[in-house]
Amino acid sequence: MRLEDLRPTPGAVKERKRVGRGKSSGHGRTCGRGHKGQKARGTGKVHPWFEGGQTPLHRRLPKIGFKSFTHKEYAIVNLKTLEEKFQANEEVTPERLLEMGIIKKIKDGVKILGDGDLTKPLIVRAHAFSEKAKKAIEAVGGKAEVI
Numbered sequence: 001m002r003l004e005d006l007r008p009t010p011g012a013v014k015e016r017k018r019v020g021r022g023k024s025s026g027h028g029r030t031c032g033r034g035h036k037g038q039k040a041r042g043t044g045k046v047h048p049w050f051e052g053g054q055t056p057l058h059r060r061l062p063k064i065g066f067k068s069f070t071h072k073e074y075a076i077v078n079l080k081t082l083e084e085k086f087q088a089n090e091e092v093t094p095e096r097l098l099e100m101g102i103i104k105k106i107k108d109g110v111k112i113l114g115d116g117d118l119t120k121p122l123i124v125r126a127h128a129f130s131e132k133a134k135k136a137i138e139a140v141g142g143k144a145e146v147i
Contacts, residue, residue: 019032072108073108074108074111074127074128075097075104075105075106075107075109075110076111076113077102077103077110077112078114079112079113079114079115080116082112082122082124083116083117083118085102087120088120088121088122089121090122090123091122092124092125093125094106094109094147109126109128109147110126110127111126111127111128112124112126112134114132117136118139118140118142119140121140121141121142122137122142122143123142124137124142124145125147126146127147129146
């Protein structure tokens, strides 16, 4: 077998439709476009989202929601988690929390919330603290530092 002997499988290649070449071709006169209408004229393009002049779906549906561009999404850590995962006088940082698998992503920062009790002093460095968490950390002799 040589390169010049190769042929496509019978029936795999169709002959091109030659439109507008007379009545006997089967594609004369209107050339398979039917009579009148948008699709019979020029390029005949109708966009997939066009609904024939009916008010389009994207205009019929109400506008919903609002997303503030200044909103910050924090990775949240509670005091009870710090209590069980860290020893007394240990330093808690976002990198350390990530390393230990307490948080999956730092996102826009780490926020410490006041759920649970803290009994040992810790040096906590985070991007934000709730009032209750800050008071609880300082009450047991720890430090709450905002990064």
